[in-house]
Amino acid sequence: MNHDHMDYGQAIPWEGLLVLLSVAAIGMYIGAAIASNRRKHLRPWPLHRCVLWASGVLCAAAALTGPLADRAPSDFAAHMAGHLLLGMLAPLLLILAAPTTLALRILRAPTARRLARALKSWPVRIPSHPIVASLLNIGGLWLLYTTDLYAAMQQNMFLHLLVHFHVLLSGYLFTLSMIYIDPAPHRYSFVYRATVFVIALAGHGILSKYLYAEPPPGVPQAQAEAGSMLMYYGGDAIDAVLIFILCWQWYKAARYFNSKTIKSRPTEIGPS
Numbered sequence: 001m002n003h004d005h006m007d008y009g010q011a012i013p014w015e016g017l018l019v020l021l022s023v024a025a026i027g028m029y030i031g032a033a034i035a036s037n038r039r040k041h042l043r044p045w046p047l048h049r050c051v052l053w054a055s056g057v058l059c060a061a062a063a064l065t066g067p068l069a070d071r072a073p074s075d076f077a078a079h080m081a082g083h084l085l086l087g088m089l090a091p092l093l094l095i096l097a098a099p100t101t102l103a104l105r106i107l108r109a110p111t112a113r114r115l116a117r118a119l120k121s122w123p124v125r126i127p128s129h130p131i132v133a134s135l136l137n138i139g140g141l142w143l144l145y146t147t148d149l150y151a152a153m154q155q156n157m158f159l160h161l162l163v164h165f166h167v168l169l170s171g172y173l174f175t176l177s178m179i180y181i182d183p184a185p186h187r188y189s190f191v192y193r194a195t196v197f198v199i200a201l202a203g204h205g206i207l208s209k210y211l212y213a214e215p216p217p218g219v220p221q222a223q224a225e226a227g228s229m230l231m232y233y234g235g236d237a238i239d240a241v242l243i244f245i246l247c248w249q250w251y252k253a254a255r256y257f258n259s260k261t262i263k264s265r266p267t268e269i270g271p272s
Contacts, residue, residue, distance in 0.1 A: 056093030
């Protein structure tokens with residue numbers, strides 16, 4: 001890409017702010033885990049969840065600051081690598097860390113009840129619905145790459161930050177709607193989620209192939225081909241993990257249901 005882009009670092013020291021926010025997010029999570037472990041009546045909080053949370057935060061930060069973020073405005077492949085980190089891998093790692101469960105473990109009972117009520121409210125229920133979350137996620141990508149929005153975000157700092165915030169949030173909501181790690185008051189069947197997931201995967205794959213042939217405005221053909229291939233194969237790799245988790249949860253749920261059904265059957269008494 002040959003167009004000029006804003007020097008965001010001169011406009012506002014947002015990269016330094018982002019580093020501070022990332023450190024704070026990791027520190028707060030670890031602090032919450034330590035507080036949870038001090039409660040003797042609770043099982044120790046798994047260390048691997050702390051690692052998952054820190055990894056997710058670092059993935060998001062790497063997409064927004066540092067060498068990759070510096071290259072992204074002029075290199076579509078670097079931009080797409082940031083998209084995979086910010087919109088797919090980071091949300092998956094953050095959700096696997098079960099932050100809501102951790103919060104409910106350490107909050108006082110009145111605050112925990114308010115949080116539980118908030119999770120049941122319509123402002124949470126609507127965007128976390130599988131179809132709505134898929135439209136926000138995949139539909140947002142189609143809007144970004146098939147209109148002038150991608151070129152415009154390179155010229156406007158606020159729009160740049162807004163797009164990246166949307167990518168992270170919509171990716172989080174999409175992953176949240178497909179696999180249930182934290183408490184989910186509004187649950188949908190595995191068949192329903194799997195169906196929506198397959199359609200969303202098709203939308204993501206078609207978009208990557210479309211970008212291979214029709215680059216966004218201002219993106220050279222060679223960069224578009226490299227970026228779209230990264231989007232296709234990198235996205236498939238992350239989606240494969242998501243599919244595995246969904247299928248594993250489905251298998252465990254079916255096994256549990258079958259075991260409960262067998263136990264509930266009355267004992268048959270044959271003739272003596």
